[in-house]
Amino acid sequence: MENKTRIASGVGLVAGLWLILSAFLASVGLYSNFFVVGILVVIVSLMGLLASSEATWVGWTNGILGAWLLISPLFFSAMTMRSAWNSALVGIVILGFSLWSTMSSSSTMGHGSPGMN
Numbered sequence: 132m133e134n135k136t137r138i139a140s141g142v143g144l145v146a147g148l149w150l151i152l153s154a155f156l157a158s159v160g161l162y163s164n165f166f167v168v169g170i171l172v173v174i175v176s177l178m179g180l181l182a183s184s185e186a187t188w189v190g191w192t193n194g195i196l197g198a199w200l201l202i203s204p205l206f207f208s209a210m211t212m213r214s215a216w217n218s219a220l221v222g223i224v225i226l227g228f229s230l231w232s233t234m235s236s237s238s239t240m241g242h243g244s245p246g247m248n
Contacts, residue, residue, distance in 0.1 A: 133185050139232035140179030143193045146225050147172030150200075157214050164203055165218070172196050172225060190233030197226030 150169030159165060172193060179189030200222030204215035 135232040135235050136179055136182075136185060136187070136189060139193070139228040140176045140189060142228045143172050143176035143189075143225055144180065146221050147176055150221060153214075153217055157211070157217075159214070164200075164207065165214075168196055168200055168203075187233055190229045194226055194229035194233060197222045197224070197229055201226060 147169045150165045150172065154160060154163045154166035154169065157163075157165065175189055175192045175196070179186050179193075182189065200218045203222075204210050204218050210218070
């Protein structure tokens with residue numbers, strides 16, 4: 132199941148880099164929601180890719196960040212429609228892959244998982 136964590140981390144890395152880039156494409160800058168969350172997703176995803184063992188915290192952390200991206204347009208009234216769609220779609224991707232990797236790894240807990248022996 133470690134492979135799913137790595138796949139989700141790879142997708143998270145690409146999505147985080149896209150968020151950083153989109154902060155500049157939308158001209159919202161370094162202190163925007165896109166940039167800050169993008170940096171956090173990149174850091175967490177890199178840690179997941181570099182982890183030597185199953186790191187379910189990576190999935191949970193990126194899942195929370197993805198959920199935030201999904202609902203954040205509700206809190207930023209100045210966000211354009213294009214930015215709101217970008218936030219929601221990237222949030223869905225990050226949240227979906229995070230849940231996919233986290234749920235598949237947690238379903239093996241207690242069934243011969245190395246962490247439970």
